[in-house]
Amino acid sequence: MPKKSSGLITPALVAASAVAGALLLGGCGSSDESHGSHGSHGSRSPSPEAATQSAPVVQGGAPGESAKTISPSDAPGTDPWNRTDAAFVTMMIPHHAQALEMTRLAHEHSSHPEVNSLATRIESAQGPEIVAMSGWLNARGLRVPRASDPAHTMDGMLTEAQMTELGKARGERFDRLFLTGMIQHHEGAIKMADPMAAKGSDALAIEMAMDVEATQKVEIEIMEKLLTKL
Template identity: 75%
Template sequence: MAGGRSAVITSGVVLAATALALGGCGSDSPHAHGSHSADPSPAARSAPVVQGGAPGESAQTVSPSAVTDPWNETDAEFMTMMIPHHAQALEMTRLAQKHAVDPEIVSLAERIESAQGPEIVAMSAWLDARGQRVPRASDPEHTMAGMLTPAQMRDLGEARGKEFDRLFLTGMIQHHRGALKMAEPMAATGSDARAIEMALDVETTQSVEIEIMEKMLAKL
């Protein structure tokens, strides 16, 4: 499971950091941040490091230069893609709070907004802390899985009454399913414990919301 993977990865990173500290060497990783210590001695550079394996795999003894970064490109890509993805969902929820007829849809829209708004802030901070570019919702290249096309967003903005409710539910179900696809690789190849935790939150929350929306749609 992803939770077990993150625990194993975290354990491996701690062991690696301890061994490196005892050897008196700093990180030469391109993703590392903070101050660097002086170059280690040849003996310290060659000292073995115990690095935890993935679930079901045993720990390995590797050289300090082979220690895996505590975060990787999968983590950064997930955070980068999910920010504009969430931003479009918030745009949809604002429309729902103005135009939805069914009070349950209005309540759901508020629930989605209260969850995804803070997640955007947290994801942006995660990227910024690692020197990664924080995307803007207005960036034209964003066409992630499940995102509504400009035509779909236009139709949603112009719809009223039950037609709006129908378009909102079908659009948000599509949107959520796309988010699940984006979060899926994190369980297998994500590295950072916080990034994996956020991906699991997305999977859990949005899976439940899909079920709720499918039931609402069936009643229209």
């Protein structure tokens, strides 16, 4: 879990916790592999291709009905479940990591207490989500991306130039850049999460996407109100 420094959660430690959690999951993931195989792989993690071809699909039921497990060949659509679900989860990890880097800068450069409070709120949501998403991928034998993986082409991601400008800003200028940049970032995450309701197959992955969407819509409203106060 992230430590506190001067009463504030340190996002770098949140990210470190996420990486540590992923490594721990990687070290003990063999106990979960039976969920995605028929036991023929022993203690070895299945490759992403094998997971795509043989892992069962958790299909959500209608309201009031339980989810059921079906074979990939019986899944709706043309793609196996992890083509859609794992793509979202994989991309969201470095996407969240950039948001945590932005909140670290907020604690260092903002002079506005509400901006600092918002930064802590974002850390509290996205740090644990990184750990959960890493675990989801690891349990399915899929690669857990590093926070440093290239992600600039994803929806909402700030460019290197934007991040450099944010890192150099201070005070009210920083606050405006942070809020406008984080709104852009959140809108991108919502755009990435939106197709999951229709195209996702794994119940947990869909739940994570819906959590991202709901949480970040509320935070966008907070940021838009904060901008009017500056």
